[in-house]
Amino acid sequence: MLDINKIRADFPILSETVYGKPLVxxxxxxxxxxxxxxxxxxxxxxxxxxxxxxxxxxxLSQEATEAHEQAREEVRAFINANSTSEILFTRGATEAINLxxxxxxxxxxxxxxxxxxxxxxxxxxxxxxMLRTRKGVxxxxxxxxxxxxxxxxxxxxxxxAKTKLIACTxxxxxxxxxxPIKEIIQKAHAQNILVLVDGAQSVPHIKIDVRDLxxxxxxxxxxxxxGPTGIGVLYGKEALLDKMPPYQGGGEMIDKVTFDLTxxxxxxxxxxxxxxxFIGSTALAxxxxxxxxxxxxxxxxxxxxxLVYATEQxxxxxxxxxxxxxxxxxxxISFLIADIHPYDLGSILDKMGIAVRTGNHCAQPVxxxxxxxxxxxxxxxxxxxxxxxxxxxxxxxxxxxxFKQ
Amino acid sequence: MTIDEKQDEIIAEFEFLDxxxxxxxxxxxxxxxxPGIDPKYKTPENLIEGCQSKVWVxxxxxxxxxxxxGESNTDIAGGIAAMLVEVLSGHTPQEIxxxxxxxxxxxxxxxxxxxxxxxxxxAMMKQMKLFALAFKSKE
Numbered sequence: 001m002l003d004i005n006k007i008r009a010d011f012p013i014l015s016e017t018v019y020g021k022p023l024v025x026x027x028x029x030x031x032x033x034x035x036x037x038x039x040x041x042x043x044x045x046x047x048x049x050x051x052x053x054x055x056x057x058x059x060l061s062q063e064a065t066e067a068h069e070q071a072r073e074e075v076r077a078f079i080n081a082n083s084t085s086e087i088l089f090t091r092g093a094t095e096a097i098n099l100x101x102x103x104x105x106x107x108x109x110x111x112x113x114x115x116x117x118x119x120x121x122x123x124x125x126x127x128x129x130m131l132r133t134r135k136g137v138x139x140x141x142x143x144x145x146x147x148x149x150x151x152x153x154x155x156x157x158x159x160x161a162k163t164k165l166i167a168c169t170x171x172x173x174x175x176x177x178x179x180p181i182k183e184i185i186q187k188a189h190a191q192n193i194l195v196l197v198d199g200a201q202s203v204p205h206i207k208i209d210v211r212d213l214x215x216x217x218x219x220x221x222x223x224x225x226x227g228p229t230g231i232g233v234l235y236g237k238e239a240l241l242d243k244m245p246p247y248q249g250g251g252e253m254i255d256k257v258t259f260d261l262t263x264x265x266x267x268x269x270x271x272x273x274x275x276x277x278f279i280g281s282t283a284l285a286x287x288x289x290x291x292x293x294x295x296x297x298x299x300x301x302x303x304x305x306x307l308v309y310a311t312e313q314x315x316x317x318x319x320x321x322x323x324x325x326x327x328x329x330x331x332x333i334s335f336l337i338a339d340i341h342p343y344d345l346g347s348i349l350d351k352m353g354i355a356v357r358t359g360n361h362c363a364q365p366v367x368x369x370x371x372x373x374x375x376x377x378x379x380x381x382x383x384x385x386x387x388x389x390x391x392x393x394x395x396x397x398x399x400x401x402x403f404k405q
Numbered sequence: 406m407t408i409d410e411k412q413d414e415i416i417a418e419f420e421f422l423d424x425x426x427x428x429x430x431x432x433x434x435x436x437x438x439x440p441g442i443d444p445k446y447k448t449p450e451n452l453i454e455g456c457q458s459k460v461w462v463x464x465x466x467x468x469x470x471x472x473x474x475g476e477s478n479t480d481i482a483g484g485i486a487a488m489l490v491e492v493l494s495g496h497t498p499q500e501i502x503x504x505x506x507x508x509x510x511x512x513x514x515x516x517x518x519x520x521x522x523x524x525x526x527x528a529m530m531k532q533m534k535l536f537a538l539a540f541k542s543k544e
Binding site for chain 2: 343
């Protein structure tokens with residue numbers, strides 16, 4: 001059982017009021033709030049340990065380097081990667097996917113095939129389309145059914161001798177569907193196909209073990225797991241990363257530089273050009289520590305309770321339509337109610353202090369599949385409560401009356 | 406009524422609505438009771454860019470006055486379109502171009518003038534003034 005009051009006290013923003021009403025923050029799939037421990041880590045970094053890392057001889061530089069590399073080790077441990085050489089810091093999940101599409105993509109030929117799913121976030125679609133333009137790879141899509149569950153039986157039809165990679169989300173940000181990633185990876189590996197897992201929405205809610213999954217690539221963003229914006233992680237198996245050419249060039253990722261020839265640094269630095277976010281990395285590590293102290297299984301259980309409760313409460317509205325009704329779901333409820341446009345409902349809920357997201361959630365193919373423009377999405381985190389859900393449901397009821405539905 | 410008289414009338418309607426929800430109810434009601442737009446005009450050409458909702462606005466000249474029609478697929482943007490149509494319709498292009506739309510600030514919707522706001526109020530106002538400018542240049 002989570003001590004919710006103690007947890008909420010760690011998040012100063014939860015005491016904010018919005019239009020005079022207490023904030024009910026249900027937009028966690030977009031970004032999470034930060035505990036004071038994470039913010040204080042950033043403050044501590046800039047006040048006590050701010051110096052460029054890796055090349056400095058002086059005390060502050062060494063302190064900063066140690067803290068940054070210690071953060072890398074904590075990320076490794078959090079996802080149970082084999083080595084810190086396999087943990088690359090990026091700006092976020094989107095940049096991580098772009099890195100793979102660009103760098104791993106360089107190794108592909110025209111006619112090679114990549115399989116995506118119909119429920120991917122645009123960040124796991126567009127980089128591959130850009131690769132298609134650049135290299136002539138072929139993209140295929142695993143469809144989902146009316147409940148928003150992947151039709152895995154289609155995967156066999158999509159795989160050919162030319163399939164090189166499957167890029168798949170572990171949890172859909174629009175539908176909440178949890179995909180059977182381990183099963184997908186096993187199927188892929190049996191045919192020498194690699195798998196990139198988009199963990200942006202799974203890392204906050206599910207225990208991740210990249211070795212147990214046997215994922216080839218795994219990406220996530222700090223800001224979705226109570227960490228700062230601007231930093232994220234790409235995990236890649238060392239043998240793979242070794243084969244891939246660098247992504248961005250510049251300082252830090254080199255060994256020797258002459259105008260005739262430049263050689264590159266070893267992993268992970270080969271893929272980290274320029275000064276890294278060495279303050280953000282320590283804040284990310286602090287966020288992971290915060291989650292570990294509470295226990296991700298405890299967080300998952302609490303969020304599951306909220307999801308079940310909110311779904312039950314919303315079912316009282318006879319003209320509610322849930323978008324995404326997979327048997328296994330995580331943290332997200334997308335819905336439409338009566339004929340109310342999501343933008344209208346979201347605007348009214350906003351004036352009640354309730355923050356939800358409206359629109360296509362960067363998943364236009366998902367909306368097209370359901371024949372809709374968008375949904376209202378409520379997404380939960382470890383600090384949300386049943387009382388907040390009650391306020392939210394009452395808000396939806398009131399909004400319905402305002403729109404005469 | 407002059408444009409400013411119509412603006413003052415709307416300001417009076419909103420005067421005693423302190424609560425944001427009451428203001429929005431008023432906006433929603435206006436949208437729901439407005440005549441909207443002839444369905445044949447709900448084409449991509451008449452869509453206003455820059456809205457999370459779909460907003461259609463057209464304008465025509467009748468006896469030297471600009472007559473607007475506007476509609477949205479969302480009730481809030483529809484209400485805002487209805488108010489702009491109510492205030493500006495039936496006036497000469499010059500009167501419309503000279504107008505300062507002060508009622509928006511006075512009823513508390515100034516935040517909606519920010520270009521980053523998704524309801525497209527700024528875009529609607531711009532389009533309606535552009536129509537007036539086009540008609541004026543034909544005079």
